[in-house]
Amino acid sequence: MQQIGEKKRMITFSWRRCYEFGLSPTQFQLSKILNDRQIDQLLKKNADLTNVAIPLINNLSPLLTQPGHLASLADRNGTIIYTKGDTAFEKSAKKLQMQVGANWLEKERGTNAIGVALREKNSICIYGDQHFYVNAHYLSCSAAPIFSPSGEVIGVINISGEKDLFHPHNHVLAQLIADSIHHQLMLRHVEDEKKLAEIEIDYITNKLITVPYLSLNAKHRIIRANDAARRELGKDLTGEKLKDKHYFFIESIPSANRNLHRFAALKRTEHSAINRELYTFSDIQGVCPSIMQAKKVGRKAATTDIPILIIGETGTGKELFAQSIHTSSLRSPHPFVAVNCSAIPESLIESELFGYVGGAFTGASKEGSMGKFEAAQNGTVFLDEIGDMSLRSQASLLRALQEKEITPVGSTTSKQINVRVVAATNKNLLQEIEAGHFRADLYYRLKGIQITLPPLRKRNDLIDLAYYFLNDNGYQNKTMSKEAEERILIHDWPGNMRELMNVLFEAAVLSEENTIHAHDLRIDHFPVEDSSEIAPLKDVEKETIKRYVRLANGNMSLAAELLDISRTTLYRKINEYKIELR
Numbered sequence: 001m002q003q004i005g006e007k008k009r010m011i012t013f014s015w016r017r018c019y020e021f022g023l024s025p026t027q028f029q030l031s032k033i034l035n036d037r038q039i040d041q042l043l044k045k046n047a048d049l050t051n052v053a054i055p056l057i058n059n060l061s062p063l064l065t066q067p068g069h070l071a072s073l074a075d076r077n078g079t080i081i082y083t084k085g086d087t088a089f090e091k092s093a094k095k096l097q098m099q100v101g102a103n104w105l106e107k108e109r110g111t112n113a114i115g116v117a118l119r120e121k122n123s124i125c126i127y128g129d130q131h132f133y134v135n136a137h138y139l140s141c142s143a144a145p146i147f148s149p150s151g152e153v154i155g156v157i158n159i160s161g162e163k164d165l166f167h168p169h170n171h172v173l174a175q176l177i178a179d180s181i182h183h184q185l186m187l188r189h190v191e192d193e194k195k196l197a198e199i200e201i202d203y204i205t206n207k208l209i210t211v212p213y214l215s216l217n218a219k220h221r222i223i224r225a226n227d228a229a230r231r232e233l234g235k236d237l238t239g240e241k242l243k244d245k246h247y248f249f250i251e252s253i254p255s256a257n258r259n260l261h262r263f264a265a266l267k268r269t270e271h272s273a274i275n276r277e278l279y280t281f282s283d284i285q286g287v288c289p290s291i292m293q294a295k296k297v298g299r300k301a302a303t304t305d306i307p308i309l310i311i312g313e314t315g316t317g318k319e320l321f322a323q324s325i326h327t328s329s330l331r332s333p334h335p336f337v338a339v340n341c342s343a344i345p346e347s348l349i350e351s352e353l354f355g356y357v358g359g360a361f362t363g364a365s366k367e368g369s370m371g372k373f374e375a376a377q378n379g380t381v382f383l384d385e386i387g388d389m390s391l392r393s394q395a396s397l398l399r400a401l402q403e404k405e406i407t408p409v410g411s412t413t414s415k416q417i418n419v420r421v422v423a424a425t426n427k428n429l430l431q432e433i434e435a436g437h438f439r440a441d442l443y444y445r446l447k448g449i450q451i452t453l454p455p456l457r458k459r460n461d462l463i464d465l466a467y468y469f470l471n472d473n474g475y476q477n478k479t480m481s482k483e484a485e486e487r488i489l490i491h492d493w494p495g496n497m498r499e500l501m502n503v504l505f506e507a508a509v510l511s512e513e514n515t516i517h518a519h520d521l522r523i524d525h526f527p528v529e530d531s532s533e534i535a536p537l538k539d540v541e542k543e544t545i546k547r548y549v550r551l552a553n554g555n556m557s558l559a560a561e562l563l564d565i566s567r568t569t570l571y572r573k574i575n576e577y578k579i580e581l582r
């Protein structure tokens with residue numbers, strides 16, 4: 001309910017504006033009324049509004065045509081385009097020009113419900129002498145703005161009546177009518193959007209997906225099929241259950257609140273990368289905010305063709321992400337080809353990436369060979385360890401990416417390529433650029449969307465991950481002692497997931513009974529960087545505090561408990577070491 005004070009403010013401000021317009025309460029002036037042709041034009045212009053509003057007003061006519069009452073619909077500029085009311089009252093209201101074709105903005109009619117509602121974008125009730133013009137004091141009026149689906153005011157519904165007959169419920173009634181019009185407009189808008197989305201889906205599934213594609217409902221019944229699927233599986237597929245599921249790659253598509261499900265089914269092709277059982281986003285474990293965010297970005301990026309650069313230490317899941325991006329992209333029926341750039345000698349990288357013709361160089365096969373880019377045609381090329389590529393190879397790669405074509409070594413003709421590039425590195429490429437080891441132009445071409453994967457030591461879901469890996473690998477009955485969990489939390493995990501998995505599986509085998517103890521975890525201790533210098537005690541303490549606060553997710557009581565110090569001591573040390581808590 002509108003606050004009394006707010007209503008008062010609206011009316012006071014409106015009166016102030018009327019004086020500023022130079023109006024006088026006793027000098028009401030008639031203004032121009034639109035002719036029939038102009039009214040027709042206005043009705044056409046407001047067809048979206050009137051198509052919904054007029055039938056609704058007519059349906060409510062028993063309520064709106066009570067003695068001494070009149071309902072009117074005005075457009076966004078305050079011109080009345082439709083009225084419905086008690087005929088006798090309608091006649092008397094005409095003296096004030098409350099009629100179709102008249103404009104009721106404040107400038108024209110002083111303070112009135114239509115004008116104030118439009119100005120304030122809010123519903124309002126103007127009783128008797130709250131009207132600016134004296135000759136309108138016999139009226140009381142309630143008006144509510146009507147909003148379009150995108151939130152703009154597109155009109156006003158107004159109910160006016162002789163002030164002694166005017167019922168306070170009219171205010172609620174006007175608001176209900178305005179809301180109902182808004183909801184109906186929203187429904188129509190959603191319907192239009194749905195039709196458009198269907199046209200778009202049709203376009204994508206027929207023009208961009210050349211293999212059979214089906215949409216399935218939660219029970220795996222077909223609700224949509226592209227032309228390729230109809231050709232292959234028969235014309236009328238709608239409603240049928242999908243047989244031979246193993247020929248399809250099926251991905252679940254949940255609604256935002258996860259209570260509705262669709263499935264997208266893509267036919268596996270002979271060359272399909274999917275046959276090689278690539279990872280999908282659902283294989284990426286973890287609940288810590290940084291990995292959830294990375295997954296969110298990855299899923300979004302998968303729907304585009306923009307190059308992706310994945311940054312992360314060894315074993316943080318860069319290839320896992322690259323594969324997941326591929327499998328949830330439209331390129332998934334086509335190959336995913338991974339190239340480890342650091343493993344290929346500089347002299348061979350061009351032939352490896354772009355192929356070569358027979359006898360192109362000593363040791364080359366007679367038939368020649370297809371390069372990785374061509375092998376990935378229409379799919380995804382994953383360029384791992386891109387930071388280790390030589391400058392010469394970077395130049396050839398840049399050329400291929402810019403021109404979208406490759407020239408096999410020893411050949412004079414080039415071939416068009418259509419691949420999505422996902423690159424990954426554990427190096428800081430900006431530092432590499434500064435040191436002159438990496439080309440800035442290539443960096444910016446690869447870094448369309450950047451995904452940074454957190455190292456294990458910066459994640460706060462290690463114990464969850466450890467249990468997931470144990471469960472997933474047949475060690476469901478193993479639990480970890482408190483000390484073992486602490487050991488996992490304290491270790492730095494330079495080898496990240498790979499190291500965690502190795503340590504855990506070894507411990508699962510070594511542990512007697514069903515509990516993994518701290519001594520079962522055979523953690524390698526690599527010398528830390530700058531091992532020649534032992535870190536001062538203060539630094540060690542600072543780092544330990546930071547780590548425990550992070551592990552406790554910022555919960556200071558828990559962090560203090562884990563550190564075995566009081567909360568006061570913890571806060572004192574945080575101040576003393578100027579530790580920033582984020």
Ligand SMILES: Nc1ncnc2c1ncn2[C@@H]1O[C@H](COP(=O)(O)OP(=O)(O)OP(=O)(O)O)[C@@H](O)[C@H]1O
Pocket residue numbers: 283284285286291312313314315316317318319320321384426497498
């Ligand atoms: N979030 C995760 N959930 C489940 N498994 C993971 C996750 N991250 C990594 N792994 C697993 O850890 C192993 C290493 O991952 P991956 O090879 O993708 O890492 P990488 O960053 O590409 O490593 P490198 O840089 O050494 O090539 C894989 O077996 C992968 O399945």
